[in-house]
Amino acid sequence: MESDPIHLSWRAARRQHAAALALGLGAGAPLCALALLCLRDLLATMLRDEAAVLPFLRVVVPLQDTRPDLVLAPGWLLTPPQLELAAFLSLAGTALALAGIGWIVARLCFSAQARATGRLRGAVTEAILEAPAGAREEARGLADLSGRTLAQLDGLLAVGLVLPGFAAGAALLSLALAALAAPRLVPVAGIGLVALGLAHALILARTRRRSALRQEAGATAQHTLVDLVRRLPAIRRHGAASLERARLAAKVRRGRDRLGEAEARLAYARAPAVALAVLLPALAVGTALWRGGGPGTPPAQPVDPAALAAAVGGFALAAVLLAAALDLWALRDALVPAFRDIARSVASLRTRSGIRPAAERPPLPGSGPLVAQGVGAFDAATGERLAGVDVALAMPGHVAIAGGRGGGARVLAAVLAGQVEPSAGAVTFAGQDLRAFDPGERARRIAYASGEAILVEGSLRQNLLYGAERAPDAAGFAEILGLTGLDAFVYARGLTGRVDSAADPELASAVVAARASVRARLRAEQAERLVEPFDPALYNHQADLAENILFGEAVGPAFAPARLARQPYLRAVLEAEGLTRPLTEIGLAVARNSVEIFADLPADHPLFDAFSLFPAAERGFFEDLVARQTDAILRRGPAGHRDREALIGLALRYNETRHRFGLIDAALEARIVGARHAFARMLPAPLRGAVEFHDPARVNPAASLEENLLFGRISYGEAGAERRVRALVRRVLAEEGLEDAVYRLGLDSRIDPAATGALAEGAPGPRERVAIDLARCLVREPDILVVAILLEERAPANFEERLAHLRAARAGRGLIVCLPEAADPAALPPFDAVVRVAGNTVAA
Numbered sequence: 001m002e003s004d005p006i007h008l009s010w011r012a013a014r015r016q017h018a019a020a021l022a023l024g025l026g027a028g029a030p031l032c033a034l035a036l037l038c039l040r041d042l043l044a045t046m047l048r049d050e051a052a053v054l055p056f057l058r059v060v061v062p063l064q065d066t067r068p069d070l071v072l073a074p075g076w077l078l079t080p081p082q083l084e085l086a087a088f089l090s091l092a093g094t095a096l097a098l099a100g101i102g103w104i105v106a107r108l109c110f111s112a113q114a115r116a117t118g119r120l121r122g123a124v125t126e127a128i129l130e131a132p133a134g135a136r137e138e139a140r141g142l143a144d145l146s147g148r149t150l151a152q153l154d155g156l157l158a159v160g161l162v163l164p165g166f167a168a169g170a171a172l173l174s175l176a177l178a179a180l181a182a183p184r185l186v187p188v189a190g191i192g193l194v195a196l197g198l199a200h201a202l203i204l205a206r207t208r209r210r211s212a213l214r215q216e217a218g219a220t221a222q223h224t225l226v227d228l229v230r231r232l233p234a235i236r237r238h239g240a241a242s243l244e245r246a247r248l249a250a251k252v253r254r255g256r257d258r259l260g261e262a263e264a265r266l267a268y269a270r271a272p273a274v275a276l277a278v279l280l281p282a283l284a285v286g287t288a289l290w291r292g293g294g295p296g297t298p299p300a301q302p303v304d305p306a307a308l309a310a311a312v313g314g315f316a317l318a319a320v321l322l323a324a325a326l327d328l329w330a331l332r333d334a335l336v337p338a339f340r341d342i343a344r345s346v347a348s349l350r351t352r353s354g355i356r357p358a359a360e361r362p363p364l365p366g367s368g369p370l371v372a373q374g375v376g377a378f379d380a381a382t383g384e385r386l387a388g389v390d391v392a393l394a395m396p397g398h399v400a401i402a403g404g405r406g407g408g409a410r411v412l413a414a415v416l417a418g419q420v421e422p423s424a425g426a427v428t429f430a431g432q433d434l435r436a437f438d439p440g441e442r443a444r445r446i447a448y449a450s451g452e453a454i455l456v457e458g459s460l461r462q463n464l465l466y467g468a469e470r471a472p473d474a475a476g477f478a479e480i481l482g483l484t485g486l487d488a489f490v491y492a493r494g495l496t497g498r499v500d501s502a503a504d505p506e507l508a509s510a511v512v513a514a515r516a517s518v519r520a521r522l523r524a525e526q527a528e529r530l531v532e533p534f535d536p537a538l539y540n541h542q543a544d545l546a547e548n549i550l551f552g553e554a555v556g557p558a559f560a561p562a563r564l565a566r567q568p569y570l571r572a573v574l575e576a577e578g579l580t581r582p583l584t585e586i587g588l589a590v591a592r593n594s595v596e597i598f599a600d601l602p603a604d605h606p607l608f609d610a611f612s613l614f615p616a617a618e619r620g621f622f623e624d625l626v627a628r629q630t631d632a633i634l635r636r637g638p639a640g641h642r643d644r645e646a647l648i649g650l651a652l653r654y655n656e657t658r659h660r661f662g663l664i665d666a667a668l669e670a671r672i673v674g675a676r677h678a679f680a681r682m683l684p685a686p687l688r689g690a691v692e693f694h695d696p697a698r699v700n701p702a703a704s705l706e707e708n709l710l711f712g713r714i715s716y717g718e719a720g721a722e723r724r725v726r727a728l729v730r731r732v733l734a735e736e737g738l739e740d741a742v743y744r745l746g747l748d749s750r751i752d753p754a755a756t757g758a759l760a761e762g763a764p765g766p767r768e769r770v771a772i773d774l775a776r777c778l779v780r781e782p783d784i785l786v787v788a789i790l791l792e793e794r795a796p797a798n799f800e801e802r803l804a805h806l807r808a809a810r811a812g813r814g815l816i817v818c819l820p821e822a823a824d825p826a827a828l829p830p831f832d833a834v835v836r837v838a839g840n841t842v843a844a
Helices: 005-012 014-047 080-129 133-152 162-181 185-230 232-238 241-289 305-353 409-416 439-445 460-464 474-484 487-495 505-524 545-550 561-566 568-576 580-597 606-611 616-628 637-652 666-681 685-690 705-710 721-736 739-748 766-779 796-809
Strands: 054-056 059-061 070-073 076-078 368-378 385-395 398-402 424-429 446-449 531-533 552-554 691-693 712-714 784-787 814-818 833-838
Touching (some): 005 014, 005 080, 005 305, 014 054, 014 305, 054 080, 059 162, 076 080, 080 133, 080 305, 133 305, 162 185, 162 305, 185 232, 185 241, 368 409, 385 409, 385 424, 385 833, 409 784, 409 814, 439 446, 446 766, 460 739, 474 739, 474 796, 487 705, 487 721, 487 739, 505 705, 505 721, 545 552, 545 637, 545 666, 561 568, 568 580, 568 666, 580 616, 580 637, 685 691, 712 721, 796 814
Parallel strands (some): 398 833, 446 784, 784 814
Antiparallel strands (some): 054 076, 059 070, 368 424, 531 712, 552 691
């Protein structure tokens, strides 16, 4: 791993950099010279437009002695109109050619940058993937450092090599144009470029120091003010505001003094640059006017103003490229320490991994003794440790590890699976050290289920197949889901999945047909009352007030529940239908009743989250609103507008059947149904895609599969209704041959790694995450399966049955199981071996 970004860029993309330099200098520099010479000849035409003919693209070096001028290119003699036409055509062609060259060079530079960043990411990724379990913190630090470094590169890997080369070529071009104007201008151009480079380098150094101090001052100010907010209660209790002002003023003064000194030094550094901006043009003009001469020595030839202008143009181009190159080099100097740290961390992780080259790795055998000799280990994930463990297990075989939590059983399982490296001793399989095998192959062939799975972004299917080289067939997948207890979870997620009629029209048609079957089955079992169907002409008592107005599912943020009360179109419909005041009164009644009901409960009580219509974070706001509001006549101005929005939002979430405050009567229901029709009829064109309305003849793509099948809502008013209805729906789906589609929707449902069962409805909870981890191992069909935690460890009611199924599935293959504390190995079917762990070692 290279410790210098420029070296990294060159080694990653030599051809691209070389091609960009060759194209830029070999073709770009001559074109720039041609453009400047054309401009020179146009200026000469302006000064001598009375001449009959003028030279075009004549390249001559004027000599100061009596020797004739050195003619490098004779050019052509053209009349002024001809010269102007030729010059402008040449400039147009040059501009197009330079644009094409610039595009090619940019593509080459961006390709080089992509290769360099890919090389850096690849090295960091490999180091992290190969890092041992004990180097997790070091790997996390490397990931953070590499991410911050990549964010700061700012084109350095693209043009860090090319731009200095272009600057050098522009400097040579500037000196050549100065020589064509007058050889005595060459030293002036050279000294000027060096002076400008030194001045710009000084400014960069002082600017970097000033920026560092500003960042430090900003961080200090933030920390100071945050700490001040933390101390506010003490300041108010003790009247220490004047003391705090004095302390803050002293801190600000110290930081201001340091920053002021840096600003002054930067101002001093800018002074030479300002002086050079005046002196360099004067020096150039003075040198051009000076002709020398003396006794016996003829004066030098006068400098053509047009040639002087061309030389100035070349000098300006070189100065701009030189400044840009110095800026990049300053960025390179700032990033070199970070690259050195990255290179050092990558080398350290590679050394600690101890992975042999692929050619030296032995093949992993399918069977043999799994032996731990004098093993000591510590697992940072569980906090367990081992000391002096000697175990020999014949594989394939079924082995139980018995021991209480914290005694070392799990770390022994992790060591035997190769997931925790021994700090002492060694673990061998078929006579070979476990660390000698390829880590990827070892993880596939010796699978390790350690607990709750670390989920990845993607579908549930992708999470289950994580690490698998191939997917099992449908029967194998179903067996794994049943074995791990995930079948019910996948089925439930399938019922909450969406059916896209455009992508799968056959399934959509089948769901509409099954909808009729569900309604017929409910009627046949005299259970129609358990599901209240969606009817455009009737109020649905199982849906809240907002759902009754929308009569459909919101798509996107326009009509999202959190912002529905302030949606302009919905508010306009409510106002037009005369529902603003009634909903405000309902919201106030709901707030008053909720505040009274939950008055004795803390905000974090589970009953509050389950039944309150407003979140705990807004509890104080509504308590204050109820205390100061006796009726629905709200304050004027922004405060009253905010109160009205909050109360209407409460009313829109109100469900009479569920909350039973007696706030909605038949007359109001009819008015809400009228608002529903007005809402759908007047919906503006830009919002037509924001709501998918319920339609008995088609599938609603924004609603869940279960809601599409029921085409209604399960009744809140009868105990056990949800269980009975879902059992009926499952029977209908089985009869209609749609169960596989439900499982497919469940497996294809998206998983949010940040969400858990406590944070998002339908997300995998702890038990499901444990099952997913075990399923990942079973999908790979390993030679040895090590299970460090069973699904029922938290509630071992069905433990023996689950273990028997797992052992049956692993018949003839290796299985190592950590038994829960409550399990007695003697009461279970006999294992090939039982290892008892107590006191961080194997008990005799």
